[in-house]
């Protein structure tokens with residue numbers, strides 16, 4: 001089974017603009033992570049994001 005990594009720029013939990021390289025991950029932000037800003041090409045490291053897409 002092929003696993004395609006979800007990138008932040010394709011995630012509906014990512015609040016970056018399309019042409020911005022960095023944007024906040026809402027999951028990390030809601031949890032209170034200090035580093036909640038992610039790169040658009042960052043591979044998802046959140047279970048919820050993988051499921052939601």
Ligand code: SF4
Pocket residue numbers: 006007008009011012013014015024025026027028038042043044045046048049050
């Ligand atoms: S880390 Fe995962 S859940 Fe958060 S914005 Fe990126 S792809 Fe979405």
